[in-house]
Amino acid sequence: MRLKTFRGGIHPPKNKFTALDAIRPMTVPQLVVIPLQQHVGAPCQPLVKVGDLVKMGQKIGEAKAFVSAPVHASVSGKVKAIGLVDGTLGKKIMAITIENDYQDTPDESISGQKNLDNMTPDDIRNMVREAGIVGLGGAGFPTSVKLSPPADKKIEMLIMNGVECEPYLTCDQRVIIEETDTMILGIRAMMKALGVNHAYIGIKITMEGAIEALHEKILNEKGIDVVPLVPKYPQGEERQLIYAVTGREVPSGGLPHDVGVVVANVATAWAIGRTLQTGMPLIERIMTVGGAVQNPGNFTVRVGTKIEDMMMAVGGYSGTPGSIIVGGPLTGFAQFHTNIPLTKQNNGFVVLTKEQAEPGEMTDCIHCGLCVQACPCRLVPHQLSKYAKNGDTAGLEQFNILDCRECSSCAYVCPAKIPLLHYMRVGKNYVMAKRAEQKK
Amino acid sequence: MNNKYLKTLTNGLVTENPLFRLVLGTCPSLAVTSAVENGFWMGILVTFVLTCSNVLISMLRKVIPAKIRIPCFIVIIATFVTIVDLVMEAYLPAMHKTLGIFIPLIVVNCIILARAESFASKNNVVLSALDGVGMGLGFMGALMIVATFREILGNGTFFGFHVMGEGFPVAKIMVQAPGAFLTLGLVLGAINLVANHKKAA
Amino acid sequence: MDEMKLIVQAPPHIRSPLTTKKIMFTVVLALIPAASAGVVFFGMRALLHMVLSIAAAVLTEFVLQRLLRKKVTIADGSAVLTGLLLGMNLPVAAPLWIGVVGSIFAISIVKQAFGGLGQNFMNPALAARAMLMAAWPNQMVQWVTPLDAIATATPLAIAKAGIPDTATLPLLWDMFIGFIGGSIGETSALALLVGGIYLIYKELIDYRIPLAYLGTVFILASIFGADGLNSGLFHLLAGGVMIGAIFMATDYVTSPSTATGRWIYGIGCGLITIMIRFWGSYPEGVSFSILLMNIVAPLIERFTIPRKFGEVKKK
Numbered sequence: 043m044r045l046k047t048f049r050g051g052i053h054p055p056k057n058k059f060t061a062l063d064a065i066r067p068m069t070v071p072q073l074v075v076i077p078l079q080q081h082v083g084a085p086c087q088p089l090v091k092v093g094d095l096v097k098m099g100q101k102i103g104e105a106k107a108f109v110s111a112p113v114h115a116s117v118s119g120k121v122k123a124i125g126l127v128d129g130t131l132g133k134k135i136m137a138i139t140i141e142n143d144y145q146d147t148p149d150e151s152i153s154g155q156k157n158l159d160n161m162t163p164d165d166i167r168n169m170v171r172e173a174g175i176v177g178l179g180g181a182g183f184p185t186s187v188k189l190s191p192p193a194d195k196k197i198e199m200l201i202m203n204g205v206e207c208e209p210y211l212t213c214d215q216r217v218i219i220e221e222t223d224t225m226i227l228g229i230r231a232m233m234k235a236l237g238v239n240h241a242y243i244g245i246k247i248t249m250e251g252a253i254e255a256l257h258e259k260i261l262n263e264k265g266i267d268v269v270p271l272v273p274k275y276p277q278g279e280e281r282q283l284i285y286a287v288t289g290r291e292v293p294s295g296g297l298p299h300d301v302g303v304v305v306a307n308v309a310t311a312w313a314i315g316r317t318l319q320t321g322m323p324l325i326e327r328i329m330t331v332g333g334a335v336q337n338p339g340n341f342t343v344r345v346g347t348k349i350e351d352m353m354m355a356v357g358g359y360s361g362t363p364g365s366i367i368v369g370g371p372l373t374g375f376a377q378f379h380t381n382i383p384l385t386k387q388n389n390g391f392v393v394l395t396k397e398q399a400e401p402g403e404m405t406d407c408i409h410c411g412l413c414v415q416a417c418p419c420r421l422v423p424h425q426l427s428k429y430a431k432n433g434d435t436a437g438l439e440q441f442n443i444l445d446c447r448e449c450s451s452c453a454y455v456c457p458a459k460i461p462l463l464h465y466m467r468v469g470k471n472y473v474m475a476k477r478a479e480q481k482k
Numbered sequence: 483m484n485n486k487y488l489k490t491l492t493n494g495l496v497t498e499n500p501l502f503r504l505v506l507g508t509c510p511s512l513a514v515t516s517a518v519e520n521g522f523w524m525g526i527l528v529t530f531v532l533t534c535s536n537v538l539i540s541m542l543r544k545v546i547p548a549k550i551r552i553p554c555f556i557v558i559i560a561t562f563v564t565i566v567d568l569v570m571e572a573y574l575p576a577m578h579k580t581l582g583i584f585i586p587l588i589v590v591n592c593i594i595l596a597r598a599e600s601f602a603s604k605n606n607v608v609l610s611a612l613d614g615v616g617m618g619l620g621f622m623g624a625l626m627i628v629a630t631f632r633e634i635l636g637n638g639t640f641f642g643f644h645v646m647g648e649g650f651p652v653a654k655i656m657v658q659a660p661g662a663f664l665t666l667g668l669v670l671g672a673i674n675l676v677a678n679h680k681k682a683a
Numbered sequence: 684m685d686e687m688k689l690i691v692q693a694p695p696h697i698r699s700p701l702t703t704k705k706i707m708f709t710v711v712l713a714l715i716p717a718a719s720a721g722v723v724f725f726g727m728r729a730l731l732h733m734v735l736s737i738a739a740a741v742l743t744e745f746v747l748q749r750l751l752r753k754k755v756t757i758a759d760g761s762a763v764l765t766g767l768l769l770g771m772n773l774p775v776a777a778p779l780w781i782g783v784v785g786s787i788f789a790i791s792i793v794k795q796a797f798g799g800l801g802q803n804f805m806n807p808a809l810a811a812r813a814m815l816m817a818a819w820p821n822q823m824v825q826w827v828t829p830l831d832a833i834a835t836a837t838p839l840a841i842a843k844a845g846i847p848d849t850a851t852l853p854l855l856w857d858m859f860i861g862f863i864g865g866s867i868g869e870t871s872a873l874a875l876l877v878g879g880i881y882l883i884y885k886e887l888i889d890y891r892i893p894l895a896y897l898g899t900v901f902i903l904a905s906i907f908g909a910d911g912l913n914s915g916l917f918h919l920l921a922g923g924v925m926i927g928a929i930f931m932a933t934d935y936v937t938s939p940s941t942a943t944g945r946w947i948y949g950i951g952c953g954l955i956t957i958m959i960r961f962w963g964s965y966p967e968g969v970s971f972s973i974l975l976m977n978i979v980a981p982l983i984e985r986f987t988i989p990r991k992f993g994e995v996k997k998k
Contacts, residue, residue: 054697132691209697281992294993365690376691398697399690405703405759406801411889411940412701419992424940442991450695457701458801464693651778653818660817664792671796 045247046286047272050418052451054275054372057209060332061250063339065216068329069355070142074116074346075127075383076102077137081176082183083109088138094121099322100149101172102138111184112174115140116325116344118147130368130375130382137383140346154321158231163189166235173323174386175314179203179214179278179307180369182387185314188306189235191299198302200233200241201287202311204252205271205278208370210332210392216340217312217328218245219255226259227318228311229266236304241266243308244283248273275372276449280305282418294445309389330390334360343384349391350380364396371398372450402459413452413462419445423452423462430469435476443469490609494617501624502673506592510584511625512662518641521629523577525622527570527585531562532594532621533614536602540610543603555598556589563588593621631665632656703800706887707760713878714767714930720874721867724829725775729867733770736782740766743790753799761800765789768808768930771868772923773815776825776834785811805977806934809927813970826864835864838921843966855913858920869923879929888933891942895949896928896956903957924956927969937977939984947983951976 079085086103096102096115103113115138122139129135156169171186191197206214217225229241243260245252247270256268269287271277281292283305290301298305313324329343336357343352349366353359367374368384368391376399377391384391413423421442429437446466453462500506507528514520535558539546546554567585570578578585588594597617602610633639636656638646646652655661721729744762748755757763766786773782789811794803816823828835838853853863861871869875882888901915908914918924923931932938932952939948952972959968 052699054699285992291993294991296993363687363689365692365696367696371694371696373694374696375694376689376696378689378691394696396690399692401692402698402702405756406799408703408706408761408801408935409940410706410935414940414989415942420989421991422940422988441988445991445993448694454695454697455699455701457699457703457706459698459702461693463695467693651819651822654820655814655818658817660814668792 045270045272047274047277048282048285048418050416050420050451051274051276051282052416052454053273054209054454056248056273057332058212058215058250059210060212060330060338060340061215063212063216065220065328065340065342068341068343068347068352070117070144070146070344071347071351072142073122073139073348073351074142074344075137075139075348076113076115076346077127077129077135077383077385078103078113079135080113080174080182080345080385080387081111082181083107083111083187085136086110086113088124088136090121090124090138092121092124095119096121096140097147097149099152099325101151101174101323105171105174105184109184109187111171111176111186112323113138114174114323114325114345115149116346117142118145119143128379128382130377130384130388132375132378137346148322152321152323156318156321158227158234158318161231161234163235163237166231169317170231170235170314173313173317175310175317175324176386177307178309178313178327178386178389180373180387180389182385185306185310188304189232191236191304195299196302197236197238197299197304198240199288199304200229200236200238201283201303201305202229202241202243202308203278203280203283203305204243204245204249204308205283206249207246207273207275207278208372208374211330211370211389212332213328213330213340213389214308215249215252217309218249218252221312221315221328222255222259224315224319225308225312226263226266226315228313228315230263231314231318232304232306232311233265238304239265242269242287243267244269244271244277244287246271246273246277276418276447276451279418279447279449281447294442324386327386327389329384329388330392331356332390333393334363334395335393336360340390345386346383348380349377349382349384352384352391353380359393361395363393364399365394367392367394372454373448401461404460405458407458407460410457412455412457416451416455418449418451419447421446423466424460426469427460427462427465430465430472433472435472438469438473443473446470487609487612491612491616494613494615494620495623496620498617499620499624500593500596500617501621501628502670503677504593504596505670506596507621508666510587510591511628511666512659513584514581515625515629515632515662515665516636516657517580517633517639518626518629520577520580521625522622522641523570523574524581524584525618525625527566527581528588528591528593528621529615529618530566531559531588532597532618533611534562535559535594536597536610536614537607539598539602540605540607546603551599551603552595555595555603559594559598560589593617628662628665628669631669632661636661703761704759707764709885709887710882710930711760711764711767713882714771714868716874716877717868717871717926718767718771720861720871721771721775724861724870725827725867728779729775731779732773732775732777732782732867733767735779736770736773736786737763737766739783739786740769740790743787744795747791747795751795756800759800761794762790765794765807768868769811771926772808772812772866774823774825774827774865775867776827777822781815781819781822785815788814801936803936805974806931806937809931809970809973809977813974816970828864829862829870837864837966838917839960839966842917842921843960855916855920858917863921866923866926869926872920872925875925875929879925882929882933888929889942889945891945892933892938892949892952893928895946896932896952897924899950899953900924900928900956903953907957907961918957918960922960922967923969927956927973928952931969932973932976937980939980939987941984941987941989943989944980944983944987947987948976948980951979951983 084107098118100115105112119140119142122141126134127137167186175185176182326344332338366377450463514524601613740762789807793807793810859872883890904918905915955972956968
C-alpha cells in the first residue's frame with residue numbers, strides 16, 4: 043500500500059523515548075497560574091477578584107468576542123493575585139493565580155455526562171465554547187470557531203491530526219493508545235457539529251502502537267478511517283497533512299475550509315470527548331516532559347502548572363540543562379527561567395543539553411540548496427534570508443515570504459548554521475510593516 | 483594666485499588622476515598598455531589633444547551656445563586628433579600602426595570630453611591649459627604604470643628592453659585582454675585601498 | 684535553581700549534524716581515490732603538485748584574511764578543496780610553481796575579491812585553470828603517458844587531430860581505468876566514479892547535475908560522433924568530463940539551487956562541451972563550458988523558482 047506524503051521535509055531524529063510510557067498524573071501544584079489568554083483571539087476579562095474562593099471548573103475569565111474562548115480554574119481554592127506574570131513567549135501576560143486548597147471541589151455548574159445523540163450541532167458548539175476548548179496541537183485556535191465555518195464553504199470531511207511530527211513529544215500518541223474511546227467520542231461530536239460523514243485520522247506508520255490501537259476501535263465506526271503517512275517532518279503541518287490525505291493544496295492566504303476540510307488535533311477531540319463524559323470544562327490535558335530530566339514521561343497536567351513545579355515532580359535535571367523548550371525542539375519556545383505557567387495550548391516541554399542546543403559555528407551561505415529541498419512550502423529560504431538581511435521588501439514579497447509556515451525545516455538542515463527561521467520572521471515583519479504603512 | 487595654478491596643474495597627476503581616480507578613458511587604457519612604449523606615446527598624444535582642445539574651448543566658451551556645446555566640442559577635439567594622426571603617420575609610422583584605431587578613438591576619449599565640459603567651458607585659458615597638461619600627463623603616467631606590469635610579466639621586457647632573464651616564464655595572458663582587465667582592476671584596487679586608508683587616518 | 688544560564692534562541696533548537704566543514708572535507712575524501720590514481724600513474728611529482736596547490740591556496744586565504752582584518756576561515760576546508768581540485772587539473776610535467784600561481788589567483792581573485800565563501804561567481808579552481816591555460820599555454824599541455832612519463836597526446840588531442848583510425852586511439856577500458864595521458868586527477872574515470880557515487884549516497888551532491896551533464900555528452904557524442912555508441916563512451920571517458928561533471932559542475936555556489944535549474948544547468952554544460960569538442964578549435968571543452976554555465980547559473984535559478992505551495996493560478 044503506497045503511503046501518502048508531501049514534497050520536501052526533513053528527517054530529524056525522532057527521540058520518542060517516552061512513546062511507551064503510560065500517562066501518569068502530574069502532581070497538582072500549590073499554585074496554579076491561569077493566563078487570561080490561552081487561545082488565538084481576544085483575551086478574556088476576569089470574572090473574579092483577589093480573595094475570591096473558586097471551585098474547580100469554574101469559569102474565571104469571560105470571552106466576549108466571537109474568536110475567543112473562556113478560561114476556567116483548574117483547581118479549587120482562593121484567588122491569590124491577578125496581574126502580569128512571565129509567559130511562555132517571553133512576554134508578560136495577564137493571569138489569575140489561585141492557591142490550591144487540595145479539595146478539588148467541582149463547580150456547581152458542572153452538569154455531568156452529556157449524551158451526544160440528544161445534542162444538535164449548535165448544542166455541541168456551545169458546549170465546546172463554554173468548556174473553553176481550543177486547539178491542543180499548540181496553535182490554540184478556539185475550537186467552537188473552527189466548528190463554525192462560513193456559510194458559503196462546504197465542508198466535506200474532518201481530518202484529525204495524529205501525526206505529532208516533533209521529536210520528543212509523545213502526548214498525542216498516548217492519547218491515541220490509551221484514551222481511544224474518549225477521542226473517538228470527540229471525533230463523532232465534531233463530525234456532527236460540522237455535518238460531515240467522513241473523518242480521517244492521519245498517523246505516521248512509525249507511531250508505535252497507534253495504528254494497532256485504532257484499528258480495532260475503528261472497525262465498528264462508520265465513516266472514520268485511518269490514513270497511514272510517511273514519517274517525515276513537518277507532516278503535522280496543517281497544509282501538508284491536508285495535501286497528503288486529500289491531494290488538495292490550501293490556496294495561499296486561504297484556510298482549510300477553502301478546500302472543504304477542517305483539521306483538528308486528536309488531543310482536541312479527546313478534550314471534547316472528556317467534556318461530554320464528565321461535563322468538566324478544559325482544565326487539564328496530557329503533556330510530555332522529555333529530554334534531559336530524571337524521569338521523563340507523559341502526564342495529565344492541570345492547566346496553569348508551572349514548569350518549575352513539573353521539574354520537581356520529574357526528579358530534576360539530568361546534567362546541566364542547556365535549553366528548556368516549551369513545545370517541540372523544532373518550533374518551540376526557549377525559556378529564560380522556569381517560573382512560567384503552562385497553558386491549554388502547550389503540549390509539554392523538552393530539556394536539551396548544552397551540546398544539543400548550541401547553535402554551532404555560523405559560516406557564510408554556501409548555496410548548497412538543502413533548504414530549497416527541505417521547504418514543504420516550496421520557497422527558496424536562502425534567497426529570502428538575503429532579502430530579509432537587506433530589508434528588501436520587494437524581493438521578499440515577490441518570493442512569497444508570507445507563505446512561510448515557520449516549520450524550521452530550512453534552519454534545521456542548513457550546514458552553515460544560518461538562523462534561517464529568524465530571518466524569515468524578520469522578513470515577514472518588514473513586509474507587514476510596509477503594508478501597514480501603505481494602508482495609511 | 484600661484485597656488486591655484488599649481489593646484490590645477492598637479493590635480494590631474496595624482497589627486498584626480500583621470501584613469502585611477504576619475505576612472506575615465508579605460509578603453510584605450512586596456513588596449514594600449516600591453517607595452518610601456520605604447521602607453522607613453524598614447525599619453526603624449528592625449529596630452530597634446532587635451533591641452534589644445536581645452537585652450538580653444540576655453541577661448542570660445544562664451545561664444546558656444548549651451549544647447550549645441552557637445553557637437554562643437556567634438557568638432558574641436560576631432561580637429562586636433564586629425565592633426566596628431568597625420569603627424570604620427572608621417573614621422574612615427576611604426577607606432578602609428580601599433581596604436582592603430584585607438585588614435586582616431588581619442589576623439590571620444592571620455593577624459594577629453596569630460597574636461598571640456600567640466601573645466602574648460604567654465605575657466606579661463608591659462609587654467610584650462612594647465613588642466614589639460616596635468617590631466618594628460620597624469621593619464622600618461624597611469625598608462626605607463628599599468629603597462630609596466632603587463633609588459634614585464636607578459637613579455638619580459640620594459641620599453642622594449644629585456645629585463646627578465648631568459649628562463650622567465652612569461653604569462654601570455656598579461657598582454658591579452660583578460661590580463662589588461664586584471665591588471666587595471668588590481669591597480670585600481672590597490673590605489674583605492676591606500677586612498678581609503680588615508681581618508682580614515 | 685534559577686541561576687542557570689539557559690540558551691535562548693529562535694527555533695529550531697536542534698540542528699542537523701551536517702556542517703560546512705564536514706561537507707568540504709567529505710568532498711576531499713571522495714577525491715582521494717582519483718588523487719591516489721594520479722600519484723600511482725604519474726609518480727611523486729603529482730603528489731607534489733597537489734600538496735603545493737593546497738598549501739598555496741590555504742596560505743593565500745590566511746594571509747589575505749589577516750591583511751584585510753577579516754575572520755580567518757581556512758579551517759572550513761573550502762580552500763583545501765579548491766587547492767586540491769586545481770592540483771588535480773594540472774599536467775604532471777608542468778612546472779611546480781604553476782599550481783602555486785593558480786591557487787593564489789583562485790583564492791585571492793576569484794574567491795576573496797568577490798566576497799569570500801559563497802560569493803564566487805565562477806568555480807575558482809576552474810577559473811584558475813583557464814587563466815593558467817591562457818598565460819602559459821605551452822606548459823599546460825605537456826601531457827605524458829602514465830607510469831613511464833613519455834610525452835604524449837591526450838585521447839582528445841588525437842581525436843581532434845582527425846585521426847579516425849581506432850588503432851591510435853586508446854582502448855575504452857584503458858580510458859576507464861586511467862591508463863592515458865591527461866591531468867593528474869582526470870584520467871581515471873573509475874576512481875572518480877567511486878568518489879562520485881559516495882557523494883551522491885551521502886546526499887552531498889545532487890545527482891541531477893552529473894546525470895544531466897554526462898547523459899547529454901553521451902547522447903550527443905553518440906549522435907554526432909563517427910562511431911555511434913562507441914563515440915559516446917569515448918567522450919564520456921576522455922578528457923575532464925568525469926571530474927568536471929562530478930566535482931566541478933556540482934560546486935554549490937556556482938550552480939543553481941533549484942531542481943529544474945540543475946537539470947538545465949547540467950544539460951547546458953554537456954551541450955557546450957560537445958560543441959567545443961566537435962566544432963570548436965580546442966580539443967577539450969569542459970573548463971569553458973562549466974565556466975560559461977557558472978555565469979548564467981543565477982539567471983537559471985531565477986527562472987526556475989518552484990511554484991509555491993498553494994499557489995493560486997491567476998485566471
